[in-house]
Amino acid sequence: MKDLQGLLTCAVITGAMMWNPDPVRSESADDAKPAAGVIPTPTPAQQVWQDCEIGLLFSFDLPIAAEIYAKNNTHRERVDPAKYNPAKLDTDQWLSVAKAANAKYALFTATHFSGFMQWQSDAYPYGLKQSDWRGGKGDVVGDFVASCRKAGVLPGIYFSTHRNAYQEVWGHYVDWGKGKGTPRQEAYNRIAEKQFTELMTNYGNIFHCWFDAGNKTPAEGGGNMLPIFEKHQPDGIFYHNSARSDVRWVGNESGYAGVPCHATMPGLEVGNLSHNSATWKRFCGKGDPSGSYWSPAIVDIPLRGHRGHNWFYKPEQDHIVYPADVLIQKYYTSVGRNANLVIGVVVKPDGTIPEADANSLIEFGELLRKRFRDPVAVVGNVQRDTITLDLPEPREIDHVILQEEIAHGERVRDHVVEGLVGEAWVPLAEGKVIGHKWIYRFEPRSVSRLRLRITESLAPPRIRSFSCFLIGDQ
Numbered sequence: 312m313k314d315l316q317g318l319l320t321c322a323v324i325t326g327a328m329m330w331n332p333d334p335v336r337s338e339s340a341d342d343a344k345p346a347a348g349v350i351p352t353p354t355p356a357q358q359v360w361q362d363c364e365i366g367l368l369f370s371f372d373l374p375i376a377a378e379i380y381a382k383n384n385t386h387r388e389r390v391d392p393a394k395y396n397p398a399k400l401d402t403d404q405w406l407s408v409a410k411a412a413n414a415k416y417a418l419f420t421a422t423h424f425s426g427f428m429q430w431q432s433d434a435y436p437y438g439l440k441q442s443d444w445r446g447g448k449g450d451v452v453g454d455f456v457a458s459c460r461k462a463g464v465l466p467g468i469y470f471s472t473h474r475n476a477y478q479e480v481w482g483h484y485v486d487w488g489k490g491k492g493t494p495r496q497e498a499y500n501r502i503a504e505k506q507f508t509e510l511m512t513n514y515g516n517i518f519h520c521w522f523d524a525g526n527k528t529p530a531e532g533g534g535n536m537l538p539i540f541e542k543h544q545p546d547g548i549f550y551h552n553s554a555r556s557d558v559r560w561v562g563n564e565s566g567y568a569g570v571p572c573h574a575t576m577p578g579l580e581v582g583n584l585s586h587n588s589a590t591w592k593r594f595c596g597k598g599d600p601s602g603s604y605w606s607p608a609i610v611d612i613p614l615r616g617h618r619g620h621n622w623f624y625k626p627e628q629d630h631i632v633y634p635a636d637v638l639i640q641k642y643y644t645s646v647g648r649n650a651n652l653v654i655g656v657v658v659k660p661d662g663t664i665p666e667a668d669a670n671s672l673i674e675f676g677e678l679l680r681k682r683f684r685d686p687v688a689v690v691g692n693v694q695r696d697t698i699t700l701d702l703p704e705p706r707e708i709d710h711v712i713l714q715e716e717i718a719h720g721e722r723v724r725d726h727v728v729e730g731l732v733g734e735a736w737v738p739l740a741e742g743k744v745i746g747h748k749w750i751y752r753f754e755p756r757s758v759s760r761l762r763l764r765i766t767e768s769l770a771p772p773r774i775r776s777f778s779c780f781l782i783g784d785q
Contacts, residue, residue, distance in 0.1 A: 351602065353718065356548055357605060360519070361607055363414075364415065365646065365652050366414055366415070366467070367409045367653070367672075368420075368611070368622075369455070370623050371419075372623070373395050373425045375624050377390045380624070383621060384423055384622070385474075387424075390425060399661040399663050400661070405664055408668075409462065410464060411677075412654070412672035413680070418653075419451070421451075422470060422506070424471060424475070426471075429449075430513070434506045452514060453514060456514045456515070467521060470506070470521070470522060472503045472526050473526075484527075484532065503536070512543050522536070525551050525553070537549065537555055551586075553585040556576075556584040558607055558609050558651070559607070559609065560595060560608075561608040561611075562586065563596070566612045566616075566641035566645060567610065567645065568597075568648040570648060570742075571648075572648045573649070574649060575604065575606070576594055576604050576605075577590050577594065577603070579604070580603065607651065607746075608649070608651070609650065609653055610653065612633070614668055614672070615655075629665065632671050635674035636678070638671065638672075646750075647748065649745070649747050649749060682782050685780075687702060687780055689776060689779075690776075691774070691777070693774045693777070696768070697765070698763045698777055700777055707757045708756060709753060709756070710750065711753075711777075711780075713726075713728075713749045714747060714774070715746055715747070715775055716775045719770075721769075722770050722773065723767075724769060726742060727766065728741065728751060731758055731762070732756065732757065732758055736762060737758075755783070
């Protein structure tokens with residue numbers, strides 16, 4: 312816990328961050344309850360995750376080191392580990408880019424679709440121990456976690472049991488997807504559990520684990536990963552399987568959440584907790600306002616997604632890197648809609664971040680800081696249906712940012728923002744859920760006061776922050 316507190320730059324945690332296995336996180340007895348039942352609330356770890364707002368996913372694998380460029384790293388053949396030789400790999404460089412981009416957490420593909428293990432593992436003979444790189448003693452996972460801690464960025468690990476070319480796993484099961492329920496599948500499940508145990512026990516606190524396309528539970532023919540995580544990383548974010556999904560996929564890789572976008576989803580009492588389930592699919596983009604389970608949205612995009620779509624490096628694709636001004640728009644339609652923005656960053660065969668990609672992320676971070684550094688006015692920690700925000704003097708504004716105290720749940724269901732223009736209150740924006748953060752943009756208006764009116768809520772509203780800005784053409 313002390314490590315997480317030391318690293319955290321996006322929120323202040325008090326008390327222990329422990330996952331509650333009950334899918335409904337209840338309010339304290341002192342708070343008013345809606346007639347329909349208990350308001351779901353996040354765990355402390357989920358509150359931290361939502362405050363982080365931006366994460367980066369660094370994607371690198373043996374085929375890329377060997378200069379084999381199948382789209383999104385879908386190459387199935389085994390590649391000789393001797394071809395893993397990233398001569399300039401420097402995870403400090405990666406994390407300096409993350410820091411500049413305002414990312415508060417980062418993930419690394421410990422093993423991707425090749426099955427090549429980028430840490431010191433005895434699970435099977437296909438990893439850094441079998442390469443000549445750094446004398447067979449390299450550990451990119453260890454280097455990455457250390458760089459995260461040095462940079463003050465929370466560390467996460469991406470781990471694929473969905474595809475593993477070395478083990479001939481494709482679509483979660485061996486024999487290229489046909490071996491569910493076979494002895495060979497059971498053998499692979501034990502291997503995957505060993506790998507995951509190594510990753511969850513060898514590197515201290517891991518804030519976020521990410522199973523690509525989810526992890527199959529034992530009831531579904533997969534390995535038993537969740538108890539490993541709960542035992543060794545009780546303060547972390549688990550993403551995901553049908554029994555636990557601390558966060559959810561938003562349902563697209565284009566950079567937007569729905570309107571509205573709730574952090575709540577159907578609970579275990581309804582069905583499986585996975586975007587792969589029929590129970591959840593139709594709610595991924597907007598959430599379920601009646602849901603009993605807290606699972607806010609991940610809006611994930613590859614940085615190389617501008618008129619293209621590649622999570623992994625390929626030469627001559629600098630032109631598909633999202634420019635910073637487009638990333639800002641993705642920020643509005645993700646973080647500005649009560650979600651997190653996760654940006655996939657490619658790594659070149661030599662182990663470095665391409666210059667075009669790094670420059671875009673650095674400029675993005677600079678734009679974010681410039682836009683939201685100096686509010687015109689702000690008020691916080693208010694528990695009223697109507698909140699007035701006085702400006703120092705009549706001023707033009709073009710942004711309003713609202714935040715709820717999500718530790719007490721998403722209470723607001725309808726609201727309107729108005730500005731005092733002369734003697735009249737003029738509507739500027741209106742919406743439903745607020746959640747962690749909702750950003751409104753509009754044409755510049757000169758106002759002397761602002762008013763937030765909450766016209767419907769499940770319980771007395773708790774507003775963490777109500778602020779306004781003049782961004783102009785920044």
